[in-house]
Amino acid sequence: MTILEATFEQKLFELIPQTRNLGIHITHIGDGELQVSGSYALNKNHLDIVFGGSIAAISITTAWSLLQHKIQQAGLTGSLVIKQQEIKFLLPVHSDFECVATLQSVEDWPLFLESYRQRGRAKLIINAHIVCESRITSTFQGVFVLYQPS
Known part of the structure; x- marks a missing residue:
């Protein structure tokens, strides 16, 4: 882990x-x-698999963190919230795991910045997935909104 992380x-x-x-x-x-x-x-349930609620929370947190970091890098201020999410549970998670979040499309980022600077509000889709033992066990897609609070 670097100083940035x-x-x-x-x-x-x-x-x-x-x-x-x-x-x-x-x-x-x-x-x-x-x-x-x-x-x-820290996230297992009574079935000795990672709790679905933890998977959802970690997916949202990872996606939010990616976007929050990019917003900070761009020098923007505002409130970042999740508007909508969809998660698909594909396989049970039986051991430590990773969550990887990415922009849905790199072309969306400049549009997000432009929208926010013009309207004080912008939304962006972030994808994430959980990987356990080299297998994708869940997929997540979230719509996040950055806005200027009144």
Whole structure:
């Protein structure tokens, strides 16, 4: 973990304290991708698989973190929230895992910036997936909105 990941992880835990309880750690921040590692032990349920609610929360958190990081890099301020999400659970998760978030399309980012600068509001789709033992176990797509609070 570099200073960038450690600093952003600490900020995430401050902005959304509940994320600390998810047992995640940011392992990589790139221009269009953010990865976290997740703990099986902290998220398992009575069936000895990772709880679906944890998978959903970690997917949202990873996607939100990617977009929040890009917003900070662009020097924008505002409130970032999730508007809509869809998650598909493909396989059970039986061990530690990773979540990888990416922009749906790199071409969407300049449009997002332009919309926000002109209207004070913009939305963007972020995709994420959980990987366990080299297999994709769930897919997530979320619509996030950045807006200027009144």
